[in-house]
Amino acid sequence: MNRLKLILKNLPSFWKEKDMFMYIVVLVILFILTFFGGSKLILSYNEAMETQQEIESMQNFLKEWTEKTSVLNNAEYRPVKASQVDSVQTNLLFALQANQLELVGFRAMPSTKKEESSRSFELDFTGSYEITMHFLENFHAKDALISIQGLKMEQSKGKIKTSMQYKVYIK
């Protein structure tokens, strides 16, 4: 008990020494620094991981986007702008004339709301079998995306009377 009292009596002098005090100060400062440093490190790590995920997501998106644009760039025919539909029609009619086919009729089909991305037409013409086939095989206007919806050919007076419905796709 006496020894314990003696220890307790002398204990304050143990910490009061200048160098011990300095050790305590340095340790406290370092503890605080490492605590806040650790917190900041965890925060930075989480942020970095989120950024990394975002980068990966962006890179994946760009890869996908590049693949899609590559598909488009490699496509032989592509949808045209709405303003270019008339030009496409003109090209097709020029082709008809150039092939010496006789235009019987041409009309634009009424478009529905669903068909905002395309315009449908019906074209009737007559001509020899060979020319008709040649025209049909080369039925396109530059790189405009066109699909033939229906085709009817009838023989009449040694000629082929053709009636076709086609759709021009608009982007």
Added chain:
Amino acid sequence: MISLYLQPDKTQIVKARFKKDHTLYVTHATEIQPYYNDLNSKISKSINSGEDLFQDESDGMAPLFQELKRIVPTQYEEVYIVLPDTLFRSINCGDFLSEEEYMKFVQSKTGKKDDEVYYSFPIISSPGGQKKKTFYAINREIVNALTDAAQMENISLTSIEPASMAYLRSAGKWEKEYNLLQIFDDDASIVSYSPIAGIFSFNVPDLAKKNLEKIEDVNQVFKATFSLNDFTAEQIFTSINTNVPFTVLVDEPDSLLSLEVFQDRLAEPERLPACVDIDLAENHQQEWFIPVGTLLQNIEIENEFMPSYLNIYAANVLPEQTQLNAKFRQWKHMTKKYSRLLIVLLAIVAVVETAGIIYFSTIAISPQLQSDYDAAQKNTKDVDEEIKLLAAAKKEHEYPVEAFKELLSNRPDACGFSSISVGNNGTSTQDSAEKWVHLTAVASDPLVLQNFASTLSADEMFSHVTMNKMDTDPSGFKIADLTLGKGKIK
């Protein structure tokens, strides 16, 4: 922990540490030059002349600690010193009736005032109602010389003990009676121990080596001394066994121990207790009992034969405040040592954290990637839409030219087409797929038309080939209406 046994002819040094299983592991044991004589002669001179002790460092015991520091690292070690019993002013035991009476007895034995002597009371024996207490008394000058030098050399001096107590602790047989005979060149002492009373000692300078050399009948001198010791023991230890053997602690013991007097009274050699791990042959262990024994003063060694009436304590003569100062110094050293380690560790952690923070902060979206992504985001809807249109166009296209060419390739020579219709204006139902082509074929022979239909059925491009009707026109030609479903487009 380090122990030093200051003998007149040498100084023994032992360095050891306690393992987790409480084994004392001795890592270092060596002998260096003696420092005892310096201490003894200068103190005697000082006491006689009344001069100040050790006026400068060269006069003090500092060289002892300086040499110690050269041999083993001392910075974080507690140092225990053992002094020969001859250096103690008085070692005795007496009846303890009251503190006051006992201290009068002690003072009568030391012949000194309390402020001139340091005491330790290591043994209290209370067999059968009586109580005896052993004291060791040493001149303060001796202790102060050592503590001053230790302080000067920044040594944590933890204990100063008499050799006899350190020896008995190493022997660990407190239930047994002992006669310890220590013989040096110029001095000798006998310490007698009995568990029922304690310890008494007296110096026997006649048995010093140098004095023995001058005597013809050495046996006789020993016998006379032993008789005197036995007589004294009988006075003090009322029921001591007669002819207790002597444990002789002397350098080069062979010549002495061959004397006739020791034929009957020489104790068997002893070994260190099992809790001491020391790399030393058993026949040499006794030489190191004293420096090892003092290191065991703060632990309890199990002894099933330990008398219940006997209490053993450390015989440390250092004043409590000095012990505490040494303890604090040691704690300070240890605190500083671990603080330094912790500071280095925390500094490394702080550097690693900083490096981590800097590294993680460099992970950011590059402006190029961001701009590409923004541009792609802006166009992605249009691109998706365009790709959707490409797919729709492929699905809605009726491939009339391909169908017509396939029909021509299958057409028999004797067959012609009067009309052909391909596609259903973009409708893509199951029914429309089965009625992809409507064909009116003309032939003179109905079998030709039938064969033509069969040929078309076998063509992969067509499916569900059906001849809906066959008529005959006015000129006799057969006219057949055929419906063909869509197969695999080549």
